[in-house]
Amino acid sequence: MNRKFTRREFGMMAGAGVAASTLAAPAIGQAKPKLVVVGGGPGGATVARYVAKDSKGAIDVTLIEANARHTTCFFSNLYIGGLRSFDSITHGYDKLKSDYGINVVQAFAIGVDAARRTVTVAGGETFSYDKLVVAPGIDFEYDAYEGYSKEVAETFPHAWQAGPQSQILRRQLEAMEDGGVFLIAPPPNPFRCPPGPYERISLVAQYLKQNKPRSKIIAVDAKDKFSKQALFQEGWARHYEGMIEWLPLNITGGVKKVDVRGKTLHTGGESFKGDVINIIPPQRAGAIALAAGLANESGWCPIDPFTMASTRVPHAYVIGDSSIAAQMPKSGFSANSQAKACAMAIRAALTGSRAFEPRYSNTCWSLIANGDGVKVGASYQATKEKIASTDTFISKTGEDAATRTATAEEAEGWYAGIVADIFG
Amino acid sequence: MGYRGSRAALVLVAGLLAGSLSCGHASADELYELGEYLSGDCTACHQLEGRAPGIPPITGWPVEAFVMVMVAYKEGERDHALMQNVARRLSDEDMKALAVFFEKQGQ
Numbered sequence: 001m002n003r004k005f006t007r008r009e010f011g012m013m014a015g016a017g018v019a020a021s022t023l024a025a026p027a028i029g030q031a032k033p034k035l036v037v038v039g040g041g042p043g044g045a046t047v048a049r050y051v052a053k054d055s056k057g058a059i060d061v062t063l064i065e066a067n068a069r070h071t072t073c074f075f076s077n078l079y080i081g082g083l084r085s086f087d088s089i090t091h092g093y094d095k096l097k098s099d100y101g102i103n104v105v106q107a108f109a110i111g112v113d114a115a116r117r118t119v120t121v122a123g124g125e126t127f128s129y130d131k132l133v134v135a136p137g138i139d140f141e142y143d144a145y146e147g148y149s150k151e152v153a154e155t156f157p158h159a160w161q162a163g164p165q166s167q168i169l170r171r172q173l174e175a176m177e178d179g180g181v182f183l184i185a186p187p188p189n190p191f192r193c194p195p196g197p198y199e200r201i202s203l204v205a206q207y208l209k210q211n212k213p214r215s216k217i218i219a220v221d222a223k224d225k226f227s228k229q230a231l232f233q234e235g236w237a238r239h240y241e242g243m244i245e246w247l248p249l250n251i252t253g254g255v256k257k258v259d260v261r262g263k264t265l266h267t268g269g270e271s272f273k274g275d276v277i278n279i280i281p282p283q284r285a286g287a288i289a290l291a292a293g294l295a296n297e298s299g300w301c302p303i304d305p306f307t308m309a310s311t312r313v314p315h316a317y318v319i320g321d322s323s324i325a326a327q328m329p330k331s332g333f334s335a336n337s338q339a340k341a342c343a344m345a346i347r348a349a350l351t352g353s354r355a356f357e358p359r360y361s362n363t364c365w366s367l368i369a370n371g372d373g374v375k376v377g378a379s380y381q382a383t384k385e386k387i388a389s390t391d392t393f394i395s396k397t398g399e400d401a402a403t404r405t406a407t408a409e410e411a412e413g414w415y416a417g418i419v420a421d422i423f424g
Numbered sequence: 425m426g427y428r429g430s431r432a433a434l435v436l437v438a439g440l441l442a443g444s445l446s447c448g449h450a451s452a453d454e455l456y457e458l459g460e461y462l463s464g465d466c467t468a469c470h471q472l473e474g475r476a477p478g479i480p481p482i483t484g485w486p487v488e489a490f491v492m493v494m495v496a497y498k499e500g501e502r503d504h505a506l507m508q509n510v511a512r513r514l515s516d517e518d519m520k521a522l523a524v525f526f527e528k529q530g531q
């Protein structure tokens with residue numbers, strides 16, 4: 001048991017797939033329990049960091065993430081609107097490695113063997129676990145609209161997973177002529193970041209007002225109402241009068257068909273032509289969650305409200321956008337909050353540490369214009385049935401400019417704070 | 425700290441501080457542990473190290489000041505919808521635990 005392997009032997013074993021994973025724990029002389037986290041966004045990186053930090057090395061933590069760096073979805077509208085650089089919303093995993101001893105593996109997880117408790121990544125390598133957290137965020141229903149596909153999303157970007165998609169949309173807006181139409185199709189519920197499409201409309205409007213003032217924005221929504229609607233619509237009238245036309249589902253019937261060549265979205269009735277087209281399609285849990293059997297027929301993953309443990313797969317937890325967190329919105333803040341409750345539950349299960357009653361919270365800040373910020377938030381508690389909202393707050397229409405400036409500044413401070421809390 | 429609390433806050437703070445803060449190590453450790461867990465709700469915005477505009481630092485405050493401010497939010501005497509929301513679900517023990525935890529940070 002205690003024989004020390006040479007580095008070369010260990011390297012060979014690590015590359016030996018299933019054999020390595022079944023041997024790994026005893027063979028390298030570690031009796032440490034193993035946590036594997038799939039997904040390095042706000043949920044996954046936070047749970048990895050909190051388990052590593054609070055277990056003080058008693059739990060071996062591996063974080064499997066496909067990308068070398070993570071671009072946050074929150075604040076990506078500020079990049080699209082020209083208020084922030086791409087670099088300022090992109091973060092690496094160096095501190096998770098150096099300060100917390102987390103084994104960060106850049107790989108794409110493709111499967112989970114719940115019986116053997118292993119995760120397989122593209123290329124075939126496997127990682128064994130005692131507990132598994134799956135936090136892959138969202139995936140898209142590319143077959144939702146006739147003529148729409150993953151390939152079409154390269155031309156009409158969703159920009160709803162921040163990164164190259166956000167850069168495509170930004171470039172298209174920069175290239176658009178004055179007098180052009182920005183056509184956006186917000187998704188049906190449930191989806192990532194409920195106020196996000198409307199913050200995007202706001203900040204694109206601000207960019208167009210300043211740079212291409214004859215341009216228009218048309219939103220063909222898949223819903224009849226949306227988050228912070230009164231606040232956004234008041235702000236649109238104040239800042240961007242006559243520029244934005246928001247069309248609810250009950251007027252258009254929603255997008256039915258996408259015509260790439262004609263740069264047109266067809267609804268049940270009217271058709272809409274756009275110079276830049278931003279289709280944010282319907283969503284479901286990330287692919288690995290479905291592959292692992294964590295999702296139910298809704299396409300999302302049911303969880304135990306007290307621990308975020310999967311109700312379908314033993315020893316697995318689902319946090320963030322992929323989970324069914326009932327009244328908690330799919331947001332980076334929610335994912336970060338769920339990660340902390342989940343980390344506590346995992347430490348208690350693996351090391352017997354004390355577990356307190358989980359407490360969840362969320363706040364979503366949105367910018368209507370530079371220096372005009374609003375927010376909505378709530379506290380949540382676990383009940384047997386669901387994560388239930390207990391106490392909510394929201395910015396008010398008609399607030400004075402000083403309040404809105406303070407809220408916008410608070411949002412900037414929050415961004416710095418939560419990024420430090422996620423990535424170390 | 426430049427904050428003048430209401431009588432209700434002062435009475436509560438006095439009661440809190442006369443309580444288990446003066447108890448033995450186990451109790452203080454438990455309080456710190458609770459505070460450490462609860463602090464996760466705070467560190468989504470407030471940084472343990474470093475600062476950012478718009479979000480005030482909350483580390484290194486004396487326990488009394490921390491508790492007094494949280495009581496004022498809870499009672500609605502201090503104005504901030506988000507912080508009032510945070511404070512409303514904190515018990516007396518929770519506030520004390522957070523105060524003990526954050527006092528020790530950033531020192």
